[in-house]
Each structure stands twice: as structure tokens, then as C-alpha cells.
Amino acid sequence: xxxxxxxxxxxxxxLLRRRGVLLLLLLMPLxxxxxxxDAYVGQSVRSLLLGVSWAVSTAALFATGAARELEPRLRxxxxxxxxxxxxxxxxxxxxxxxIAAPFLLLTVLDAPELRHGGVAVAMLCCVGVAAPFGMLIxxxxxxELEGTLLLLxxxxxQMLIDPAGSGAKLTPFWSSREIATWAVDHTDDGYLARGVxxxxxxxxxxxxAVAAVSSVRLRxxxxxxxLPTG
Amino acid sequence: xxxxxxLRTLAAELHQRRVAADAARHVVVEAATHLREDGRDPxxxxxxxxxxxxxxxxxxxPAPRPRPGPVRLHAQGITKRYGRHTVLRDxxxxxxxxxxxxxxxxxxxxxxxxxxxxxxLVSLDTxxxxxxxxxxxxxxxxxxxxxxxxxxxxxxxxxxxxxxRGPARRAGRTAARQLGWEAGGxxxxxxxxxxxxxKLNLTMSTLSEPDVLLLDEPYQGxxxxxxxxxxxxxxxxxxxxxxxxxxxxxxNQLDRVDLVLDLTAATRGERx
Numbered sequence: 001x002x003x004x005x006x007x008x009x010x011x012x013x014x015l016l017r018r019r020g021v022l023l024l025l026l027l028m029p030l031x032x033x034x035x036x037x038d039a040y041v042g043q044s045v046r047s048l049l050l051g052v053s054w055a056v057s058t059a060a061l062f063a064t065g066a067a068r069e070l071e072p073r074l075r076x077x078x079x080x081x082x083x084x085x086x087x088x089x090x091x092x093x094x095x096x097x098x099i100a101a102p103f104l105l106l107t108v109l110d111a112p113e114l115r116h117g118g119v120a121v122a123m124l125c126c127v128g129v130a131a132p133f134g135m136l137i138x139x140x141x142x143x144e145l146e147g148t149l150l151l152l153x154x155x156x157x158q159m160l161i162d163p164a165g166s167g168a169k170l171t172p173f174w175s176s177r178e179i180a181t182w183a184v185d186h187t188d189d190g191y192l193a194r195g196v197x198x199x200x201x202x203x204x205x206x207x208x209a210v211a212a213v214s215s216v217r218l219r220x221x222x223x224x225x226x227l228p229t230g
Numbered sequence: 231x232x233x234x235x236x237l238r239t240l241a242a243e244l245h246q247r248r249v250a251a252d253a254a255r256h257v258v259v260e261a262a263t264h265l266r267e268d269g270r271d272p273x274x275x276x277x278x279x280x281x282x283x284x285x286x287x288x289x290x291x292p293a294p295r296p297r298p299g300p301v302r303l304h305a306q307g308i309t310k311r312y313g314r315h316t317v318l319r320d321x322x323x324x325x326x327x328x329x330x331x332x333x334x335x336x337x338x339x340x341x342x343x344x345x346x347x348x349x350x351l352v353s354l355d356t357x358x359x360x361x362x363x364x365x366x367x368x369x370x371x372x373x374x375x376x377x378x379x380x381x382x383x384x385x386x387x388x389x390x391x392x393x394x395r396g397p398a399r400r401a402g403r404t405a406a407r408q409l410g411w412e413a414g415g416x417x418x419x420x421x422x423x424x425x426x427x428x429k430l431n432l433t434m435s436t437l438s439e440p441d442v443l444l445l446d447e448p449y450q451g452x453x454x455x456x457x458x459x460x461x462x463x464x465x466x467x468x469x470x471x472x473x474x475x476x477x478x479x480x481x482n483q484l485d486r487v488d489l490v491l492d493l494t495a496a497t498r499g500e501r502x
Contacts, residue, residue: 002389002392003392006385006389007386010378010382010385010386013377013378013382014376014377014378015377017377017418018377066376067375068372069369069373070372070373070374070375072349072351072367072369073367073368073369073373073435074386074387076349076350076365076367076438077387077390077391077434077437077438078390078391078392078438079390221347221350221351221353222353223347223350223353223354223357224348224349224360224361225358225359225361226360226361226365227360227361227362227363228362229362229363229441
């Protein structure tokens with residue numbers, strides 16, 4: 001447990017020390033909010049949630065890339081693969097909540113007519129999905145430029161796809177959009193339930209995928225036989 | 231520098247030159263007596279402590295090294311291909327406790343790949359590696375986190391073995407001091423010079439108290455003094471019974487190692 005907490009803590013420390021990056025990460029959701037603010041508030045909320053998702057995914061992608069050289073030696077220092085990927089994910093979830101919190105406050109102050117509990121749950125889904133999603137791209141695509149372009153593509157598809165279409169449910173951040181509809185348009189609770197279920201399932205699938213890829217990448221090779229001393 | 235400081239420096243210099251502990255103690259006592267009787271500045275009486283220690287070391291020689299212990303690393307028949315390109319063919323190396331092995335060869339001959347295979351970080355096509363005890367590995371570059379402090383690196387590595395934060399920090403600072411670096415500051419790793427970052431890299435690899443230490447050209451960016459300290463520290467670790475494999479292209483230090491594995495295509499094989 002101590003190993004997991006230490007990795008989580010160091011991940012959060014690293015991320016929160018990148019002040020310039022943090023500012024830019026905060027800028028994107030803010031811009032998304034402001035750009036649609038004069039029109040229908042629902043568009044602002046959906047854009048904001050997409051901005052938070054993009055920001056946390058990007059942070060996860062870069063954190064995973066930065067740890068690529070460090071993790072093998074930590075593995076030799078006594079860490080198991082699950083300490084490393086779960087610890088990093090926990091750190092990213094913490095950092096994601098720090099990024100999301102001011103925007104939740106912004107919706108409370110700027111759009112009092114919303115169901116703010118729903119906005120909070122939608123943001124939780126964004127953060128919950130975005131951290132393992134960014135990590136998965138990071139472990140699959142070692143070059144950050146390729147990873148960033150893939151993230152951009154996913155977010156663009158998410159933004160443009162018809163949310164009522166069946167294909168929309170295959171996109172990772174559909175949950176936050178569904179919950180946002182409940183929070184903004186005061187629709188029935190089915191939207192909330194579907195959104196939460198989608199968020200949980202997608203998060204679980206992404207965590208499992210990160211676990212599988214990381215375990216293979218950080219596995220102990222079969223040619224190495226380690227014997228105890230004495 | 232007063233007499234006490236001069237004597238302390240002399241003792242450290244003798245230790246670094248691997249003068250036997252008994253002989254070193256005797257030399258320090260004799261020097262202290264001489265300085266007390268003379269009463270003048272020790273620099274005027276006996277000169278710089280480093281030069282005095284060098285003269286002593288030259289006259290009485292280093293302490294005899296302990297005999298190599300049991301086999302710690304046995305790499306046999308290592309062959310590695312990337313596509314159609316064979317990087318390593320049937321490379322073998324056996325290192326015992328208390329030995330330093332150098333892996334040498336031309337650029338691109340697979341030195342780093344060989345070390346990563348020994349560390350179990352890269353798969354191979356044929357062969358086997360047996361390691362007895364704990365492994366430590368220092369990569370050629372990377373392996374540190376830009377936005378963490380050196381102390382946080384020590385905590386991170388220490389936690390892998392269940393070492394508490396305080397002792398991990400102290401162990402890291404002590405190991406760093408052996409390389410002439412005071413690691414306790416609050417400077418982020420990204421602001422460290424290339425050489426100091428390599429000291430951090432090297433310090434991290436020794437922190438988990440490995441029985442087998444794999445070092446991939448860890449001295450890049452070191453100044454001359456640190457480079458000398460590095461080889462002295464390797465000698466100390468060897469005397470403590472560690473098995474060390476160091477990738478190097480600096481052939482002028484091969485007199486300080488016990489084994490050489492030359493991976494250059496024309497001369498693959500082990501020679502002692």
C-alpha cells in the first residue's frame with residue numbers, strides 16, 4: 001500500500017509543479033466555457049466537460065510518457081506493475097479533481113439554474129475516464145505527438161458526433177454528456193443512470209486495458225532467473 | 231586548514247586509495263604526533279594531504295583485495311536480433327561477487343542491449359541469464375523525473391523495498407556524498423546539470439543495496455574529480471562483495487576492472 005501511495009503522491013507532485021502546463025490545462029476548459037456562454041448554457045456545460053476531459057487526458061498522456069524510462073528501474077527496485085500503474089492513476093485522478101474543482105465552482109456561480117450535483121457527477125466521470133484513457137494512449141503510443149493527435153481526434157469525434165446515435169455510446173466521454181443533459185435540461189433520471197453506468201463501465205474497461213498493457217510491458221522476462229543469495 | 235582537518239582529509243584520502251585500514255590508522259597517528267611536535271601549519275610541514283596520501287599509497291601499495299566470491303551473474307549464449315539484424319550473437323559473461331566487469335565495443339555493437347537483457351528489461355532470442363541476489367540498474371540516460379527533488383527520488387526508490395522516508399533520504403544523501411555531491415537541496419532535477427543528474431541516476435541504482443549492479447555508461451557529464459570518485463566508489467562496492475558490470479567506451483580504465491567483455495563483432499567473447 002505504501003508503494004502505491006508513494007507513486008500516487010509523486011505523480012501528483014510532478015504534475016502540480018508544472019505550473020505553466022497546469023495554467024494551459026485550466027485555460028482550455030475555461031475557453032470552452034466562455035466561447036459558448038452567450039448562447040444556450042447547455043452547450044457551455046458540454047464544452048466545459050469536454051475541455052476537462054481533454055485536459056486530464058493530456059496530463060495523463062504526458063505523465064505516462066515522462067515515467068517511461070523511470071518505471072523499469074522502479075520495477076527492479078521492488079515495485080510490482082500494479083503499484084506503478086495504479087499509483088500513477090490515483091495521482092492523476094487527484095490532479096484531475098484539482099483541475100475540475102474550480103470549474104464546478106464556476107458553474108455554481110455563473111449558472112445557478114443547473115442541477116449542480118449532476119454537473120459534479122459528470123465531472124467525476126470526466127476525470128475517472130480521462131486518466132486511464134490518457135494513460136492507455138501513453139502506454140500504446142510512445143511518442144507524445146502521436147498520442148496528442150489521437151487524443152485530439154477522439155475529442156473532435158466526441159464533439160461532433162450525434163449523441164443520440166448508437167455510435168456515440170462507443171466514445172469514451174459519452175457519460176458526461178448524458179449526465180450533463182440531465183443537469184442542464186432537467187430531464188428524467190434515466191439520463192443520469194445511463195450516464196453513470198456508462199462512466200463506470202468505460203472507466204473499468206480502460207483501467208483493465210492499462211493494467212494488461214502495463215503488465216506486459218513491465219513483466220519480468222522469462223530468460224532471467226533470479227535466485228536468492230546464500 | 232588546522233591539524234585536525236588535515237588529518238581527517240588524510241584519512242579519507244588513504245581510504246579512497248584503498249590503503250589497508252591498519253596501515254592507514256598507523257600513518258594518521260604518526261602524522262598527528264609529528265604535527266603536534268612541530269606545531270606549524272600541516273601544509274608547511276607535510277604538504278597537501280592528497281599528495282601525502284598518494285606518496286604513502288605508492289610506497290606501501292593498496293590493501294590486497296578479497297578473493298572473488300560466488301557467481302552472482304551468469305549470462306550465457308545471449309543472442310538478440312532486431313528484425314534481420316543480429317545485435318548480439320552468443321555473448322556470455324560470468325561475474326562473481328567482488329568483481330567488476332567492463333562491457334566494451336564499438337558504437338552500436340549491443341552494449342546497452344546486453345545490459346538491458348541482463349536486467350530483464352529486454353527479451354532475447356536465445357540464451358539465459360541467472361542472477362543471484364538483488365539487481366540494480368543505472369540507465370545511460372533518463373531514469374529520473376524532471377519535476378521531482380533528488381530527495382523525492384530517494385524516497386521513491388526506498389519505498390520499493392519498504393524503507394521509510396527518513397532513512398531513504400539519509401541513505402540517498404550518504405551515497406551521493408561518495409560522489410562528491412550534496413543532494414539535500416530543493417533543486418528540481420530538471421535544473422541539475424547533466425553531470426549531477428547522472429550522479430542522481432547512479433545514486434538511485436545503488437540505493438536498493440543490489441548484489442549485482444548494472445551500469446550503462448553512468449559517468450557521462452562527470453568532471454574529472456567525480457569521474458575519479460566514481461571509479462573509487464566502484465572499487466569500494468567491489469570490496470563490499472558486489473558484482474558490477476559497467477558498460478564503457480573509455481579503455482583507459484580497464485586496468486581497474488577484473489573482466490572485459492568485448493562485444494565488437496570481430497572479437498565477440500569473454501576474456502579475463
